[in-house]
Amino acid sequence: MIEPGAKNFFIRIFWLLLLAGALTVMYQVWNLHSRDLSQNEGFYTALAAEINPAQPMCTAHGVGIKNNHFLLPLSTNLLSRYISLPLSSILRYVNFFFLTATALLLSFTAGFTRDFKAGIIAAGFFCANLFIFLLSMYAETFMIGLFCLFAAQCAWIYFGFSKGHWNLAWVCSLFFVSC
Numbered sequence: 001m002i003e004p005g006a007k008n009f010f011i012r013i014f015w016l017l018l019l020a021g022a023l024t025v026m027y028q029v030w031n032l033h034s035r036d037l038s039q040n041e042g043f044y045t046a047l048a049a050e051i052n053p054a055q056p057m058c059t060a061h062g063v064g065i066k067n068n069h070f071l072l073p074l075s076t077n078l079l080s081r082y083i084s085l086p087l088s089s090i091l092r093y094v095n096f097f098f099l100t101a102t103a104l105l106l107s108f109t110a111g112f113t114r115d116f117k118a119g120i121i122a123a124g125f126f127c128a129n130l131f132i133f134l135l136s137m138y139a140e141t142f143m144i145g146l147f148c149l150f151a152a153q154c155a156w157i158y159f160g161f162s163k164g165h166w167n168l169a170w171v172c173s174l175f176f177v178s179c
Contacts, residue, residue: 015120023103023127027136029096033089041139045087047073048080069141071179091139098143099136102150103127109154144179152176 037045046060051073058065058073076091083090103123111119126132135142152173160169 012116015116019120019124019127022124023100026127026133027096027099032092032096033086035137037088038138041088041091044073044076044091044139044141048076048087048091051077069144071144072139072141088139095136095139095143098147099127099132102143102147105147105151105154148176148179 043060047058047065047068050059050061051070053074058068058070072091072094075094076087079090079094080087085093103126106126107119107123109119110122152175155172155176156169158169159165159172163169
């Protein structure tokens with residue numbers, strides 16, 4: 001027999017804090033800015049320094065870049081206006097934010113589908129996956145793409161299959177995929 005989820009609010013808060021603490025220690029959030037930049041991180045830092053939301057094309061060192069993901073440099077540039085950190089550090093923190101957002105979305109999806117324990121276990125397995133761990137150490141567009149693709153799939157399944165609003169399902173999922 002499957003045991004029902006935790007009923008006590010404080011036990012749920014404890015497990016959420018334990019998962020957040022393990023995620024923070026495992027990824028060493030306080031140490032993200034101390035590593036050297038990789039080649040792609042330097043490229044995205046140059047893009048973030050020169051990106052302009054009014055301009056239709058990304059540039060790096062004055063040269064136009066075709067077929068580039070704009071969400072990571074744009075969010076880094078917008079955050080650099082309000083946070084006094086180097087662009088490379090903000091780039092890595094944005095990547096960590098999307099890792100956390102994907103884990104939370106996965107946790108909510110499993111939690112609402114099954115129960116609270118399933119949500120915590122799903123987020124824990126996602127964050128402890130070696131492939132995700134290695135790809136999230138460097139600021140790349142993989143985490144943003146993973147988040148947007150999973151959010152599109154969740155929106156399509158929730159609004160389409162669960163609620164029967166197929167038009168809204170297609171619009172929401174196409175919005176996330178286009179990001």
